[in-house]
Amino acid sequence: MNLSRPFIQRPVATVLLTLGIALAGIVAFFLLPIARLPAVDFPVISVSASLSGASPSDMARSVATPLERYLGIIPGVNEMTSWSSTGQSRVTLQFDLHRKIDDAAREVQAAINAARVDLPATLRSNPTYRKRNPAAQPFLILALTSDTRTPGQVYDAVSNVVSQRLQQVPGVGDVELGGGSLPAVRVELNPFVLNDLGISSEDVRAAIQANNANRPKGIVEAGTHETGRALQILTPPPGLRAAYYKDLIVASRGGAQVRLGDVARVVDSVENTRTRGMFNGKLAIVVTVTQQPGANLIETADAIMALLPGLRAQLPQDIALDVAIDRTGMIRSSVREVQLTLVISILLVVVVVGLFLRNLRSALIPGVATVVSLLGTFAVMYLLGYSLNNLTLMALTVATGFVVDDAIVVLENISRHLEKGVPRREAALRGAREVGFTVLTISLSLVAVFIPLLFMGGAVGRMFREFAMTLSIAVAISLVISLTTTPMMCAMLLRPRHDGVDASAAPRRAGAIRRGLERAQAALQRGYGRALDWSLAAPWTVMAVLAAVVALNVYLFIAIPKGFFPEQDNGQLQGGLRADQSISSSALADKLQQAVDIVRRDPAVQTVVGFSGGGGAGGGFLSASLKPTSERKESTREVINRLRPQLNQITGLRVFLNPVQELRMGGRSSNSTYQFTLKADNQADLKTWVKRLSEQMKLDQRLTDVDDDQTENGVETFIDVDRDRASQLGVTTSAINSALYNAFGQRSVATMYADVNQYSVVMEWAPEFAKSPVVLRDTFVPAGRISTAASANAAVATTGASSSATTAASTATAATAVSANPALRSASTGQPLSAQESRMVPLSAFATVRERAVATSVGHDGGELSSTLSFNLGDGVSLEEARRAVREAEAAIGMPNNVRGQFSGAAAEAQKQQSEQTMLIIAAIVVIYIVLGILYESLIHPLTVLTTLPSAGFGAVFSLLAMKLEFSIMALIGVFLLIGIVKKNAILIIDFALEAERSRGLTAAQAAREAALMRFRPIMMTTLAAALGALPLAIGFGVGAELRQPLGVTIIGGLLASQLLTLLTTPVVYVLLDRLRQRAANEAHLARGAA
DSSP, X not given: OOTTHHHHHOHHHHHHHHHHXXXXXXHHHHHSOBOSSOOOOOOEEEEEEEOTTOOHHHHIIIIIHHHHHHHTTSTTEEEEEEEEETTEEEEEEEEOTTSOHHHHHHHHHHHHHHHGGGSOTTOOSOOEEEEEOTTOOOSEEEEEEESSSOHHHHHHHIIIIIHHHHHTSTTEEEEXXXXXXXXXXXXXXXXXXXXXXXXXXXXXXXXXXXXXXXXXXXXXXXXXXXXXXXXEOOOOOOXXXXXXXXXXXXXXXXXXXXXXXXXXEEEXXXXXXXXXXXXXXXXXEEEEEXXXXXXXXXXXXXXXXXXXXXXXXXXXXXXXXXXXXXXXXXXHHHHHHHHXXXXXXXXXXXXXXXXXXXXXXXXXXXXXXXXXXXXXXXXXXXXXXXXXXXXXXXXXXXXXXXHHHHHHHHHHHHHHHHHTTOOHHXXXXXXXXXXXXXXXXXXXXXXXXXXXXXXXXXXXXXXXXXXXXXXXXXXXXXXXXXXXXXXXXXXXXXXXXXXXXXXXXXXXXXXXXXXXXHHHHHHHHHHHHHHHHXXXXXXXXXXXXXXXXXXXXXXXXXXXXXXSSOOOOOSEEEEEEEEOXXXXXXXXXXXXXXXXXHHHHSTTEEEXXXXXXXXXXXXXXXXXXXXXXXXXXXXXXXXXXXXXXXXXXXXXEEEEEXXXXXXXXXXXXXXXXXXXXXXXXXXXXXXXXXHHHHHHHHTXXXXXXXXXXXXXTEEEEEEEEOHHHHHHTTOXXXXXXXXXXXHXXXXXXXXXXXXXXXXXXXXXXXXXXXXXXXXXXXXEEEEEEOOSTTGGGHHXXXXXXXXXXXXXXXXXXXXOOOOSOTTSTTOOOSOSSBOSOEEEEEGGGTEEEEEEEEOSEEEXXXXXXXXXXXXXXXXXXXXXXXHHHHHHHHHHHTOOTTEEEEEEHHHHHHHHHHHHHHHHHHHHHHHHXXXXXXXXTOSSHHHHHHTTHHHHHHXXXXXXXXXXXXXXXXXXXXXXXXXXXHHHHHHHXXXXXXXXXXXHOOOHHHHHHHHHXXXXXXXXXXXXXXXXXXXXXXXXXXXXXXXXXXXHHXXXXXXXXXXXXXXXXXXXXXXXXXXXXXXXXXXXXXXXXXX
């Protein structure tokens, strides 16, 4: 059966079919979204809860633990971690990748509802959940600076103008602001004046809330039925500036009015004074933009860039809007480099065909087949919802060398018939029929290699599924093109030999270059013939060499360093800040300024942004973009190594810098790349052994940037209340909480409504009265109102003398506390207009104050107490060596049984994938054996094909060692590709040899020798085409080259070693195994030439 016959006989239909595939691909190419990586929907949900004022340990015990108990029983949860800090708890759930995120979200909501009964009653609202992608990172960072405006004013402009407009851009997922907060009116209380006047801070809060009421007033309807009108009742809205509040009356004493300005300093400021953002050394508001899943990243970035001029025009002239970090630049460069690599690969493939066939028309035919196959792949990618990203473009580059193989095999066989003088249509029909089954076998076995890869588990398997599918689609389309378009073009374009002209006369008519190429090919063929005769004469020597190669393969695979993903040099770096947890916000901001200045002075750095506050205690982040590679000689890692000693000179601050990576695995956040988690049954042991392990790891030169998330250095001012004494004095717990919160909590006491935004009135003690824990002695708590008859006793209560206070308490008439705004969630219990003095009792009368070291955060993993250490790799150190170093450090300190350690995050994912590597390779080999056994109707000859794999594995691993590269995930993908392509040599030989035995009755040795010599030219052409197709990847130029290079080196090294060995070993193995084959009685009927 000749599948190509109808397409050769109907060239117009075949041309139109080919053009249709090409046009569909061209249209799809412009419609395909561009992204960094395939769109992988990681089913991760974060549950958050807040309980104002609760300590980290209280949050962990009373909020995180009950939530974990209910969330942990949801089916499909494979990882559950929690983090609790002051007033906040966050539980992160990571589900199996096959779980739908929406279904999981419904079960999470049900678990939250069920857990509500066990949560504290003071939790004002239910915990909330949010779907998130832990590997997502901002692709654009904007910075707004001003030489004349305050950060609060700049933040207001950003919130009103920039943030809203950016959110409306298609493809934008999230916009976050940092480095400042909205403008606010800050009421900085003078505690001594309040105490002298008997005014509590709750009274002040009540007055502000009452003055800021912004509620409906109703409608007045006037007139008759004919002339009636409805008149809306309005009152002046609350002011937005401090001047409006200074004259606010808060109390009345002795017939005189007490205004807010008398007891407090009222200033225009911001809601949160404990954050700072920096851009190139200047105060800045930082805007981070994250991509929406599945959006076209380049189109989104271009839309934002087109929007920026309009935003600058809307902003005040003295506010500068700059692009601080643009990560789409490296994505554009990476995509551009891969596209260039693709074009170079196609040209190299065409050159190879032209050199071997010595004919320009012959060279164009596989070029057309390659281009049409790739264009058809674009069309199928669009239908499947794929994107043009680093992995799919890399797959297309590798496919260039693969898809041309089928066309080369068909073209070479047709050319061989033409060289014998056969008419071109007859040559096309005969040549396509002879190799049709061979091409089918090569393509199906190549696609079969990727079946285990498609079912690879974990995030890595999901990430590379699109890679494997893209490559499989390209191979399948190339099979169709090779059996349709290629033989039709051969029949139409190639010139046959003239009848009666001896073939030896052709070189005399050819040019010097052609004659030289023919002589070189003839000499190469003669040399191979002599080597082949020797190998067939000494088969056991050849088998001994093959056995040695297998042994070397095993040894080298064990010896080569194992890694995860190659570290990319994208010209950008980011880092976390770690200071003492008890550091003040202003001191941390000053240290951030020093770090930014050091990074900015480096000659390789172009821009740098930083932010402190808003996260864990003593933390912040820093991000920098390096100059283009044309303006710097150092790599990103070299710049980091140069900056590290300088940053270490900053007293009390550690900066952890890392190159920004496209491929990120693991949802845990840490200051370094890889994580190791300790679990224990009590906090004391966990703290002790985390510290010891961290110190031990820091001694190992293989590990750098060792850090842990222990936060035991936070200083807590603990107030121990004597409840009996407080009750005697008439002081309630709520009054104590309110007094302290009003004094030190930056409490938002009212909301001011403007046309486009809302602002807060923030109340606290003036900074000069809150500089030391000693000031807690000056904190007075209200203990009811003083009646007119008891006014003489008010002074006694104020002195703090316990006996007098008790007498005053017994004789005083306490007014009932009535909420000034009962509808408010945090309504004040004070009086809107204090006409009676409050009886003020000093905190020292019923409480003692002491300081103690506490954790500023508490972590759980799987419901157990946990702490995570993070680390980076030293120069030239593989991840496998680093894991060994961590285990050695763990063994050196001798941890007890109740403390257990395991790798987590990226390190755990790498460990999981490396444990699966051997099984995946075995699975690929088994699948190929099954496919070949079915196609050849033989259990023996598929083994002959598989004997080509050890030499390829040896060449791949040896090449990686020679280039000082790790055996990473990319190298593993290269091995899969090798398994699919090196068997091609054996298939070409075996297919011809079996046909010769079945149709002409040749012996195994005769058939193997004839097949090897006959297929020598197509084997050389396809191998060189595949190797040259991967050559641009192996050279490693441009952005993202580090990711592509191991793939190219693995393919080229394996192909070269396989080519040198399998041309000799395959015929020998075929002859030896053929003795074991049981020949069927009707074997002659299996020949393709049989009727």
